[in-house]
Amino acid sequence: MVPVFVMVLLMWAQEIVDLVPGVDLDQYGIRPREGEGLPGVLAAPFLHGGFDHLIANTGAFLVLGLLIAVTTRRYPAVTIGVALLGGLATWLVAGENTVHIGASGLVYGYAAFLVAWGVLTRRVLSVVVATVVVLMYGSIALGVLPVQPGVSWQGHLFGALTGVLMAFVLRGRQERGQGGTDRR
Template identity: 40%
Template sequence: MTWRGGPTEGDPHRFGTEAFYASLGRAFVAMCAVVPILFLIEALDVGLHANLDLAAGIIPHRLQGLDGVFFSPFLHADFNHLYSNSVPLILLGTFVLAAGTRRFLWSTLIIILVSGLGVWFTGSPNSVVVGASGVIFGYLGILLTRGVVERSWWNVAVVLLVGLLYGWQLLGILPTDERISWQGHLFGLLGGVVAAILFRRRKAELTTPPASDSTITLP
């Protein structure tokens, strides 16, 4: 008996398939393209003497700072702040985006809302909060939850890798440094957990392979 073309070759969610690696590669390129945009925004902010942060950052408990929920993830306090966020944003974002563009966009929106509103309701009223850290913690929450909810061994492997590289950042959800918005980290993580559950792959998706043109020849 000869067999050509496995039934899961076109499944981008199944580890080891060509579609999986192609999806991962496209996601990596896309996330790498996002970072230069953030640097351009930061350069503009520097040129405006940080007025962009003041105008579009989250100001807790104030209505004029509520629109910062949507804008603050694209702003940073300075270039060092942006540098520290760039690598984890690319790494974690790549694995989240590889699972599908629509899931990625909706998940990111939920993370931004949960993290931003959490900061607005619970943050210090005398602060201006900016940065992509909430989104980064949200992506971490997605990957941590996805490995369990979807029972995917490669997602579990990603979780272990993320844990080794950035598990220490989970300390950021604790109020250990008044200069750091731990609320954004905590609510971002929770937003990621919610997004992973809402947009999880259903049981049928996990067990039913996609149709293919595989050929089986019997002697």
């Protein structure tokens, strides 16, 4: 559970640093198909376009991240997989002359992972968690469509897709005895 809180603390610390006059860390987000924008794959989840953006992501990030940490013990693997793969896909596909920032790619990845994990494992707790996620966060599914200017629908889409991918990968590792045990 500690890594979830540490990530949120780092997000908030970064946003506070961004208040310093002349500091603009948001420029270091994902800049598609630019070599200088590739490190943004790692930085983007910590960067937000202001406190409104950060607040909008923090609640869902905490809830979904803690659900993964507590019910599956796979938080680090899911976070690294979604951030790297989803970020790389965004870097490859998103429009030029844009900068993609925010933790919402992880939020979408976490939600998709939890739903897919429930379907794949069919364990009671995982199915209950998946159902709660669908009921609480199902409306975010529209965020994968290019309907709102200035919102990284690519980050949302690839976050969700890599969340599902991570569920398949980690489920396969569990079946082969390499992934630890799922909490019941």
